[in-house]
Amino acid sequence: xxxxxxxxxxxxxxxxxxxxxxxxxxxxxxxxxxxxxxxxxxxxxxxxxxxxxxxxxxxxxxxxxxxxxxxxxxxxxxxxxxxxxxxxxxxxxxxxxxxxxxxxxxxxxxxxxxxxxxxxxxxxxxxxxxxxxxxxxxxxxxxxxxxxxxxxxxxxxxxxxxxxxxxxxxxxxxxxxxxxxxxxxxxxxxxxxxxxxxxxxxxxxxxxxxxxxxxxxxxxxxxxxxxxxxxxxxxxxxxxxxxxxxxxxxxxxxxxxxx
Numbered sequence: 660x661x662x663x664x665x666x667x668x669x670x671x672x673x674x675x676x677x678x679x680x681x682x683x684x685x686x687x688x689x690x691x692x693x694x695x696x697x698x699x700x701x702x703x704x705x706x707x708x709x710x711x712x713x714x715x716x717x718x719x720x721x722x723x724x725x726x727x728x729x730x731x732x733x734x735x736x737x738x739x740x741x742x743x744x745x746x747x748x749x750x751x752x753x754x755x756x757x758x759x760x761x762x763x764x765x766x767x768x769x770x771x772x773x774x775x776x777x778x779x780x781x782x783x784x785x786x787x788x789x790x791x792x793x794x795x796x797x798x799x800x801x802x803x804x805x806x807x808x809x810x811x812x813x814x815x816x817x818x819x820x821x822x823x824x825x826x827x828x829x830x831x832x833x834x835x836x837x838x839x840x841x842x843x844x845x846x847x848x849x850x851x852x853x854x855x856x857x858x859x860x861x862x863x864x865x866x867x868x869x870x871x872x873x874x875x876x877x878x879x880x881x882x883x884x885x886x887x888x889x890x891x892x893x894x895x896x897x898x899x900x901x902x903x904x905x906x907x908x909x910x911x912x913x914x915x916x917x918x
């Protein structure tokens with residue numbers, strides 16, 4: 660295979676990988692996953708993402724507060740993030756940020772406030788954003804419409820219908836595709852992908868979460884991206900190599916990366 664894959668959303672800094680992080684990375688590299696975007700979800704994980712980019716040539720990083728952790732957000736963290744961004748070109752996005760009304764681990768009003776602050780910070784930094792959205796699509800889209808044309812990004816772990824995709828498409832955003840597309844219950848999601856253009860897709864694992872169907876019950880890891888890729892290639896009726904080429908191009912375009 661001439662082309663390679665990129666895991667656009669992973670959390671390899673998490674304690675789940677403390678015992679075998681090096682082996683996990685080696686398995687991914689040997690499976691043709693050549694780069695990783697490690698995504699922050701609070702202050703500590705954002706610092707960890709920054710550190711990973713310094714320790715490994717093939718890591719990029721994102722800094723941000725997940726809606727679950729919005730309640731622990733402080734404005735001064737953005738000053739620290741700004742300092743990191745200005746000193747590390749491998750920090751390529753603000754994320755993951757967004758809204759999650761499924762668990763409401765932070766108050767809804769706090770989630771919205773912190774989401775908007777981070778969007779505006781990303782605009783100031785001229786950076787794309789990585790959006791987490793669960794049971795909050797209407798509010799997420801309406802907030803993003805306020806910033807239409809000022810910012811680009813990705814709705815990670817896309818798990819909605821084609822009508823929802825069109826809303827995302829109209830914002831000029833991408834969607835992140837992970838293991839959920841392989842789950843038997845998600846036939847409607849698979850049907851929607853028959854109409855979604857390939858130039859709007861990037862691949863992700865969200866490791867250690869949401870492994871593909873054939874690895875359910877296991878800790879997810881970047882190596883398993885290949886199973887999602889194989890599944891998606893069949894939906895589009897294209898070769899795995901072409902899928903690698905297109906999704907890698909999309910990733911590099913979205914995050915303004917040259918490799």
